[in-house]
Every structure is written in structure tokens, then in C-alpha cells.
Amino acid sequence: MTLSFKASMVGPSRVGKTTLLTAILAETETMLSGTEIDLVPDEETEMRIRRNRKELRRAIEAREFDSASLEGSQSMVRYNVSLRAAGDRVQGIPFSILDYPGAWLDPAERSRRPEARENWPECEAHITESLMLLVPVEAAVLMEAVTPVQRRAVADLLGFEDVEAMARKWARARNLPEHREEPAVLVIAPLKCEKYFDDNGGKGREAPRLRQLVREKYRSMLDIVLEETKNRTVRVVYAPIDTYGCVDLMEGEWTDRIDADGEASLDFKGHYRFREIPPRIKVKAAGTVMQELCRCVISGQDRVEQQQAAAAKATYNEALERKAEPKGFWGAIDYHLSGEASENKSTRLSSHKAMTTAEGRRAKLAESLRNIAMTPADPRVEEW
Numbered sequence: 001m002t003l004s005f006k007a008s009m010v011g012p013s014r015v016g017k018t019t020l021l022t023a024i025l026a027e028t029e030t031m032l033s034g035t036e037i038d039l040v041p042d043e044e045t046e047m048r049i050r051r052n053r054k055e056l057r058r059a060i061e062a063r064e065f066d067s068a069s070l071e072g073s074q075s076m077v078r079y080n081v082s083l084r085a086a087g088d089r090v091q092g093i094p095f096s097i098l099d100y101p102g103a104w105l106d107p108a109e110r111s112r113r114p115e116a117r118e119n120w121p122e123c124e125a126h127i128t129e130s131l132m133l134l135v136p137v138e139a140a141v142l143m144e145a146v147t148p149v150q151r152r153a154v155a156d157l158l159g160f161e162d163v164e165a166m167a168r169k170w171a172r173a174r175n176l177p178e179h180r181e182e183p184a185v186l187v188i189a190p191l192k193c194e195k196y197f198d199d200n201g202g203k204g205r206e207a208p209r210l211r212q213l214v215r216e217k218y219r220s221m222l223d224i225v226l227e228e229t230k231n232r233t234v235r236v237v238y239a240p241i242d243t244y245g246c247v248d249l250m251e252g253e254w255t256d257r258i259d260a261d262g263e264a265s266l267d268f269k270g271h272y273r274f275r276e277i278p279p280r281i282k283v284k285a286a287g288t289v290m291q292e293l294c295r296c297v298i299s300g301q302d303r304v305e306q307q308q309a310a311a312a313k314a315t316y317n318e319a320l321e322r323k324a325e326p327k328g329f330w331g332a333i334d335y336h337l338s339g340e341a342s343e344n345k346s347t348r349l350s351s352h353k354a355m356t357t358a359e360g361r362r363a364k365l366a367e368s369l370r371n372i373a374m375t376p377a378d379p380r381v382e383e384w
Helices: 017-031 043-062 107-112 114-128 139-143 148-157 160-173 207-217 219-228 288-307 316-324 328-337 340-345 352-374
Strands: 005-009 037-041 077-085 093-099 132-138 185-191 235-238 247-258 264-274
Touching (some): 005 017, 017 043, 017 093, 017 185, 037 043, 037 352, 043 077, 077 352, 093 288, 107 114, 132 160, 139 148, 139 264, 207 219, 288 328
Parallel strands (some): 005 093, 005 132, 185 235
16 A cells, blocks of 8 residues: 555535546646656546536536535545656655545444444544545534524534544644654635635635534534544644635525434535626635645654664565555654655665656655645644
């Protein structure tokens, strides 16, 4: 299994996790424009991205927006991508972002689904090993709930209980010996925020109210994370994202439903339309996720360089053994950014010229990674 830097999303069904992943990768590619670094997905990830983009393209060509045009995940999947120097065939810096059906967060739902019962231990392990916990929030559910019964439904629709339970497990895992000194970041990401901002083609001026509601509704989760990690640092980032940037919420429809416990509740469906014809996708602030992951890797690299002197390179056989053994976060930093992964992949570059070329590419990769990490955040984004 390829060693990678992990991130996980924790959110209920239909909150927009798959849409968010598509937006993250799209804006990351934009961030890399004009550089000598490529965003390289593995084969399965590339097929998922292509399918998601085709579905969105169909909606654009039809000029009729459907907020459910990107089908949510029906099983556990990992989006595996690497940042790689252009022309390099070795691994680069790999990231793995976990997606899964939001219903799996509910223990009662897991108990009724054989696939969920089988895969949940692996899913939970990925979450607890992640440098980043990403909490997507459907902004319209918070902002359009105005009556008491609508506000009461928000807790179920956004899955507060289940999200808080997973946030506690993730935070507790940060205190384990193998994770205690790692970087850690919690990103709270309201999605489909186009209606509420005026900085991306919209006319909304409700950004302060959205921030206030997110602080209020996720205060318990933040308190849990801070209490569980009071002896270490967790970076908390608020990142309201335009996942499309070319749509406006026209109406929020609240309908009656029966929840998983058999109780009457409300469901929410947003009705959107394109702002302009022809529509043009303008994702905003989704690149924050990759920026924060790069910051984790760079901060880890800096720590390694401060604490360890350069070690002598292993022999070819030792390199093969090294590739197979567990490394943890700090080992992963050294493994990828020292060039050891590249040497394993290329069977210890045989010529001086090839070695020099590879060193130059690694230097470009490290420089680009640092540039991404140090780029000022989108003005919407705040550290809490």
C-alpha cells in the first residue's frame, strides 16, 4: 500500500462531500497553473473525477442546474492524488482523502448495512490516522431555517451528534504517541455559499451571519476537540466555499419526512439556478484544503530537518525493506521529501546524470509545496 498523507471528511448524507472533493481538486489544479508541478490522480481517482466532471458538464450544457447532479458516494472510496514534478515518473508527494456514505456515521444505519459493517473499521482507521479532519456543512440548511420546526431539523440534517462523535475519536487519536507530535488541522467548510457572499459574482451580504451560525452550531464540536487536545496544538480553519460559483439559491423547500428513529421531521432541498448563460464554474476557497495539507507536510519537514541530521543512504536491498515497513507521519515526511521514495521507485537511479536530474526535480517539488503552503489564504478563510 502506498504511504500517503491522509485527510478525512465527516459529514451526513447529501451534504455535498463528493461535490466538495471535485471542487478541491479543480482549484488545486488552478493553483498549480504555470508551475512545474502536476496534480496526478491514480487510475480509480481519475475515473471518478472524470465522471463527476461529465455530470456537471451535462448540467451546464442543459443550462438547468440540479444540486444533486453529482451523485453521492455509495461506498467507501479514497481519492488518491500526488503532487509531482513535471516529467518525473516517481511517486511525488501522495495524499489520500477518504469519502464514504454519510449514513455510515450513524451506528444504527451501519448495523443495517453489511457493506458498512465490513468496511467501517478500515474507514475509522483512516479517519483517526488523518492529519486533517474536514467537516463539510450545507450552508443553506443553516441559513434558510427560520421557523422553530425548521431549526429543530437542522441538528439531524447536519448530523451534529455523529459528527461530534467522530471529531472526538479523531481528536483523541492526536494524543497517541505515534500522532502526538504531528501537525493536525480541523477545517469547517460551509458549502454552496454563493448566495451569501458578494466576492465571487453574487450579491449576498450575509457572510457575518453565516460565520455566526457556524460558530454557534459547531461550538460543541470545537469544545470537544479543544478539550481532547488541550496538551497539544490543533489548527482550526473556517473555510466557506463556493463549490460552483455560478449558481444562486432561489428557494429552500422544507418537506415532511420520517427520520431513522421513526419520528416526524423535516427534509430540505435547495432549488438553484445558473447566474449567467452560458454558465462558467468559479470555485472559490476550495484550494484551502490542499494548502492546509501542504502546510502540514512543510511543518513536518522543517521539524525533521531541525531534529535529524541527514542519514546515510541505504543499500538497494535495505531500501526495499524500508519501503515495506510502517513509518508513521515523521517517517513519511523523511521518506518522501528526502528522496528515499524516489530512489525506491526508480531502483536507485543508476547514473550520476539521472541522480542530478532527480535531485533537481525534488528541489522544485519541495519549493512548490512550500509556495502553496505559504500562499496567503483566500480572504474568506479564517483561523479560529
